[in-house]
Amino acid sequence: MNHLAGELSQVAAWPGCPQAAGLSPASETPSYRRLPLGADEAHGYEALLILWPPGHATPIHDHDGLWGMEFVLDGVLEVESFQLLPQPTIHLERDHSRIVGVGDHVAFSQADYAHRCRNLSRNRQALSLHVYGGELNRYRSFIHDHGQWSSELHQAVRESTTLA
Secondary structure: OHHHHHHHOOHHHOOOOOOHHHHOOOOOOOOOEEEEEEEEOOOOEEEEEEEEOOOOEOOEEOOOOOOEEEEEEEOOEEEEEEEEEOOOOOEEEEEEEEEEOOOOEEEEOOOOEEEEEEEOOOOOOEEEEEEEOOOOOEEEEEEEEOOEEEEEEEEOOOOOOOOO
16 A cells, blocks of 8 residues: 555646646536546555535545545645544544645555544635545444444445546
């Protein structure tokens, strides 16, 4: 994974690298979008772009045990990481928070990893490239309420159009 992260660390500077504004028509209100770039079952990975509207934040979520790398191509994201502690009851402990700008990335390989991502800008979209160690078809989101953690299983939604 370190070799792949090193190869992709300069992706934001590659000629033709997409920008957030180019993926969202000016006439539309920016929305959260997951745009598939493709998957390679033989090599076991999936790649997609995520378009982040101003101020958008995900819930705390996992990646169904997959490893992953997330590269910022445009804008600035905050990534708040959590350690998912063993059963019998779900418990998350905040690990750290990191500001990730253009050219920066986060990587994770643990099945006990969860995070929350947020576009820090109030008026500008952000764009990130995500590479996962398999197809991310489902994930769990986590909620802390009245001193207890709970989780909910979700199906990952992608736009039907694959970008090439």
